[in-house]
Amino acid sequence: MSADTPRTARPRHYLMCRPTHFTVDYSINPWMNPAKPTDGDRAIAQWERLHALFLDLGHTVELIEPTPGLPDMVFAANGATVVDGTALVARFRHEERADEAPAYVEWFRARGYRVQQAEFTNEGEGDYLLVGGRLLAGTGFRTDRRAHAEAERVLGRPVVTLELVDPRYYHLDTALSVLSDTEIMYYPAAFSPASLKTLQELYPDAVLASAEDAAVFGLNAVSDGRRVVLPEAAVGLAGQLRARGFETIAIDLTELLKAGGSVKCCTLELRAAAE
Numbered sequence: 001m002s003a004d005t006p007r008t009a010r011p012r013h014y015l016m017c018r019p020t021h022f023t024v025d026y027s028i029n030p031w032m033n034p035a036k037p038t039d040g041d042r043a044i045a046q047w048e049r050l051h052a053l054f055l056d057l058g059h060t061v062e063l064i065e066p067t068p069g070l071p072d073m074v075f076a077a078n079g080a081t082v083v084d085g086t087a088l089v090a091r092f093r094h095e096e097r098a099d100e101a102p103a104y105v106e107w108f109r110a111r112g113y114r115v116q117q118a119e120f121t122n123e124g125e126g127d128y129l130l131v132g133g134r135l136l137a138g139t140g141f142r143t144d145r146r147a148h149a150e151a152e153r154v155l156g157r158p159v160v161t162l163e164l165v166d167p168r169y170y171h172l173d174t175a176l177s178v179l180s181d182t183e184i185m186y187y188p189a190a191f192s193p194a195s196l197k198t199l200q201e202l203y204p205d206a207v208l209a210s211a212e213d214a215a216v217f218g219l220n221a222v223s224d225g226r227r228v229v230l231p232e233a234a235v236g237l238a239g240q241l242r243a244r245g246f247e248t249i250a251i252d253l254t255e256l257l258k259a260g261g262s263v264k265c266c267t268l269e270l271r272a273a274a275e
């Protein structure tokens with residue numbers, strides 16, 4: 001598709017979590033260095049700009065109350081995967097985040113979602129990305145490979161397993177982003193040779209990110225089908241997207257990057273049951 005391709009934005013329903021208690025006081029990924037100071041006010045200001053931006057774009061945003069002592073809870077995308085009104089709630093790999101799961105169970109139950117508590121480790125939309133009718137599923141660092149069959153059964157979508165091999169890209173959504181129901185962008189070196197072949201076969205026209213754009217979390221982006229919100233440092237990727245007819249909106253979330261997250265990590269999509 002070219003820059004002249006007309007694209008349609010679909011209004012989305014998101015869940016976010018204010019980084020009230022954000023800090024980096026443990027390390028569970030290579031981006032986290034507890035010796036490096038964080039600025040809580042700056043994290044909140046950056047997050048608030050993202051929140052306001054989604055509202056300006058016409059999306060609906062709900063909020064989950066941040067729990068004291070859970071500094072990574074701002075990364076709401078990890079809380080669950082929600083398809084057709086069913087929330088498959090995360091079971092976190094690391095003890096430091098384990099207590100986030102009950103907060104999500106409670107949030108979804110209170111709002112009438114069908115809630116499934118996971119048997120196997122999975123980190124929600126960090127590793128599960130819905131592209132049209134297909135669920136791309138990451139494994140290698142966080143989500144257990146056995147969780148993929150569970151996701152297929154609970155969410156009713158065929159799953160494609162993708163193996164991540166670079167610890168900097170420990171969640172699928174740090175290395176791959178969904179642009180529309182048929183298009184993705186990804187960083188090839190983050191995947192095993194077999195998974196790369198799978199991606200090349202399924203998405204021969206995908207946008208391929210450079211190492212530089214991947215390293216500033218350019219792939220941790222959120223698209224509504226026409227407008228792609230992505231970290232402002234990912235300038236090469238933004239140019240590639242505009243050449244394909246997407247509008248790009250750059251945002252600074254560098255304070256949250258100190259914990260290994262950016263735009264997509266803060267944004268869980270809520271997909272209602274079909275009417």
Ligand SMILES: CN(C)C(=N)NCCC[C@H](N)C(=O)O
Nearest residue numbers: 077078126171173259261265
């Ligand atoms: C896309 N998503 C949701 C993420 N990549 N999440 C960021 C999680 C960061 C956290 N410190 C952790 O290591 O779990």
